[in-house]
Amino acid sequence: MSYRAPVPEMLFTLRHVVGLDAVDPDDAEAILTEAGRIAAGVIAPLNRVGDRHGTPFADGRVTTPPGWREAYRTFTEGGWNGLSAEADHGGQGLPKLIEAACTEMWNGANLAFGLCPLLTQGGIEALAAHGSDDLKARYLEKLVSGEWPATMNLTEPQAGSDLALLRTRAVPVGDGTYRITGNKIYITYGEHDLAENIVHLVLARLPDAPAGTRGISLFLVPKVLPDGTRNDLRCSGIEHKLGIHASPTCSMAFGDQGGATGWLIGQENKGLACMFTMMNAARLNVGLQGVGVAEAATQRALAYAQERRQGRAIGAAEATSPIAAHPDVQRMLLTMKASTAAARAICYLTAAALDASKGPEGQPALDRASLLTPVAKAFATDLANEVTSLGVQVHGGMGFVEETGAAQLMRDARILGIYEGTNGIQAIDLTARKLPLNGGATARSQIAWMRKAAEGLLKAGDPAFGQMAARLRDGIGSLDRATSHQLAALRSNRPETALAGATPYLRLFGLVLGGACLARSALAASAALKAGETDPAHAGRIALARFYAENLLTAAEGLEQSVVAGGAFTDDAALALAV
DSSP: OOOOOOHHHHHHHIIIIIOSSSSHHHHHHHHHHHHHHHHHIIIGGGGOOOOOOOOOETTEEEEEOOTTTHHHHHHHTTTTSOOOSGGGGGGOOOOHHHHHHHHEEEEEEEOOOHHHHHHHHHHHHHHHHHHHHHIIIIIIIHHHHHHEEEEEEEEBBBBBSSSGOOEEEEEOOOOEEEEEEEEEEEEESSSSSSOOOOEEEEEEEEOOOSSSGGOOEEEEEEEEEETBBBBBEEEEOOOOOOSSSTTOOEEEEOOTOEEEEEEEESSTOOOHHHHHHHHHHHHHHHHHHHHHHHHHEEEEEEEEHOBOOOOOOOTTTSOOOBBBSHHHHEEEEEHHHHHHHHHHHHHHHHHHHHTTTSTTOOOEEEEEEEHHHHHHHHHHHHHHHHHHHHHHHHHHHGGGGGGGGGHHHHHHGGGGGGGSSSSHHHHIIIIIIIIIIGGGHHHHHHHHHHHHHHHHHHOOOOOOGTHHHHHHHHHHHHHHHHHHHHHHHHHHOOHHHHHTTTTHHHHHOOOOOOOOHHHHHHHHHHHHHTTOOHHHHHHHHHHHHIIIIIIIIGGGHHHHHHHGGGGHHHOOOOOOOOO
């Protein structure tokens, strides 16, 4: 089956879990409904086409799959590329929360296609925040419209996640421009035929730059210069990958003829701050990619399980039953659906915090967004890998056969935990940088928000909730104790102890936060039913939240133990690995 945008669930999450304060609910519904139509009708049909066709590379040129250029034109002409960009630059000026829901749709429909506008969003934010007035005037409107997409050129052969090892050089010319020379790898959409120009944002070092990350600057290096001539840069090859076959992953060479012309963004040797403006936007969006792919896998697995008949279900009259009637398959499907719903809510919470940071709440909201961003990225993409794997399992042997599409979703999802900062790096960021914000007060505030959801369950007293309140309270207790342990380890100058537990801590944080989000969903659904609403989806939302609490949230205690008592492995890791 093809992807269908889950607009009702998106809207319910926006309204009742996150809080849709920045836009009229009717406007939100109209926007998401139309976005869903574009995602399902224009972008999704190209998903399998792109996976099979790939991106042929010849004579320095990349050809996108059939239908790609027409779909991109439809996408940009509809104004979808600049939803949250300021109206002064041609954008829609909508909240990040609305853009987040749309980003989920584009990537659920077709991850390889959705990558192009995703990177442009990061370029827009970096240029708007740090670019000179001249650069903004020349490039920002083109980026917002999507006429000129953007890329991020960070990684080099010897410098993956360690940016201190970057070697690309930038030499000032004296007229305000710089000559850029060097090589970059893994550049998504570094070359393609969707647009006449591509705006590359490139990290490089000045000749007298300090060593390490303190000596990195960010430059805007266009494929085509303002006078219409071709810049001194080229795509030197594309990677042949496990997944996202229709997204060209390029090696880029700068300066074959003496140096590509570039312009400084921000200040010299301060490129890391500019880069993180891009990266933080991209990290949330990658989390949303995970939600989208998980949703697509869930839809596909559920449709297959309802059609595929094998064995007789307990109590069934017919000789064979749909496999969706068997308890173990139900468990897999519910795990997929509940995990996706939890990841969606966490990503939307992060987007809402970014919106709030631009209003009266200001810095506290920005701190909350900073705390949630690594959780949104890593938790959602880890779940995407797990959910797409379950999708293959539900399909059985047919899941291992390419024609069902389940295998493609699993292949495509695998990159999500790796790019834009591996999930291990996200865990380190959460523990070492975000958890200590305001002495731990930002994290404690988020935990208090979770406690309110548990208290709401107890107060409502709906029998349909089952053990939801108890399991959520248990999970919050585990998270609270693990948080205290991590903060104490950092204060005691025992960073290795804190970092040894960083990955299980992030998983614990996401798991419990997801449970609190689904609890809020259940509370809203219960209230609606008590008010006389007859929508059967409400009972389903309660049942899904209960399943999450009673079957998935129970892992919280084990994760707590891994955080608190599991760090001793660092003492003997070398011995164990040598066996």
